[in-house]
Amino acid sequence: MNSKTWQQEHDDFNHRLTKLGVKPSLSLSDPNGLIQLAHADFEAFEGNFESSKRLMLNLCTAGVGKIGRFSEQTQLEGIIRSGDVLIALPNSKAQGYFSRTSMLGIAITLPAFENTMDKKLCTDDFLPAASSIHRDPLLGAVMTALWRDAETHGLTSAFFEQGILVIFNQLANYRKKTSLIRPVKPLSGNNLKRSLEFIDSRLGSNLRVAAVAKETNLDIRTFTRAFRAATGYAPFEYLTMRRMEVAKTLLHKGHTVTEVAMIVGYENPSKFSAAFRRLNGKAPKEWLA
CATH class of the missing domain: 2.60.120.10 (Jelly Rolls)
Structure with missing residues (x-):
């Protein structure tokens, strides 16, 4: 090189x-x-x-x-x-x-x-x-x-x-003690609906995948793969996307970047702005201009 x-x-x-x-x-x-x-x-x-x-x-x-x-x-x-x-x-x-x-x-x-x-x-x-x-x-x-x-x-x-x-x-040489991963079907209609509603109701909280998986009575790994199979998104990817959708609405209504960051679950406005830029190609203030 x-x-x-x-x-x-x-x-x-x-x-x-x-x-x-x-x-x-x-x-x-x-x-x-x-x-x-x-x-x-x-x-x-x-x-x-x-x-x-x-x-x-x-x-x-x-x-x-x-x-x-x-x-x-x-x-x-x-x-x-x-x-x-x-x-x-x-x-x-x-x-x-x-x-x-x-x-x-x-x-x-x-x-x-x-x-x-x-x-x-x-x-x-x-x-x-x-x-x-x-x-x-x-x-x-x-x-x-x-x-x-x-x-x-x-x-x-x-x-x-x-x-x-x-x-x-x-x-x-490391081998997990758990069994091999088996094929997972997409989340069923009821479980998918319950998961999406649970995520939407907690966009402003410190939400963990384990909490969403618990709503479906699935382990984290199985839930994550089944959620992706049903939606095309990993749970955290979907959570971030929904947060940014809500953020756009709030920005249009005149909320400040700091206010929006707190509402959609970011304690640090700069981290919110960075996430917003990753998904939308522009920082919140640039996106509004």
Whole structure:
């Protein structure tokens, strides 16, 4: 990878963090295009997770809170605390949320890493691991060691590459104890109606997928897939869309951006404006002009 392309990759990586409203305390990129690493403090977030062509390894380094990530391939929801490890698959569009936390992220270009290490890596091997929060002392210890090594030696040391392989082997061998996912039919008429009405009645609240799923007596994973099959949207995607529809009506009626943000469930007007822009292509004030 030439220096210009490497610099573009590095800038794009930091831009993705900036879009989440964070400034990393550490941000490193491998000139060969294999790996990028960053550590940052994240404010609470809810909305769409931007898709990346890289596989993401994340280590929670501080904080305790809720996290949810829902895509067509994987469903994850639970409590995350310091030492926990998460994985996000490449090219995976997802919606979800997380509480305020500090995270170490390592982004890996699998094809390039395969060529360097002469080892075949298949994304499907990591599917079971991507639907769980890992409280694995080995994973936490290795990622912490890689973080400290990167601070001193960057991302090109043999130790760093071998550490990534240890993590990959551990994650690829992970198998969920629950049964395999079975085909799910779309939500039935009554369950779909109940879900949509429940969402609409709580647009201004801190609504969780678990609460909507409970209305249908389905587990979160089954509900999410059935809801998507019936509507074409993941639950959080639909919730955000409905919030923005209501927001447009309120803006037309003369409510301020701050007022609208609070009414449709956003404590922070800037996060509301960012979500509005993502769906409508313009910020609320620009959209009204």
